[in-house]
Amino acid sequence: MQDAAGLFDVTTKNDFGFDVGAGLMGFFSQNVGLRGDVRYFRGFRGTSDNATGLGLSNFNFWRASLGVSFKF
Secondary structure (H helix, E strand, O other): OOOHHHHHOOOOOOOOEEEEEEEEEEEOOOOEEEEEEEEEEEEEEEOOOOOOOEEEEEEEEEEEEEEEEEOO
16 A cells, blocks of 8 residues: 555656647627636656757646636
């Protein structure tokens, strides 16, 4: 059985990254509508393979959100 304290070990590492995405917003009445978006996140890592010194890392994920919008 794995020690529970090992699950929450924090290591500090900061890398550059980017995200791309798109979203929509539509209103069903004068003041109430829905909004949604989808985004893709990807990290960079250091490399000596090219002149920039950056390559794509294995860290990546998608995120989607949906919500209600109110206009005043």
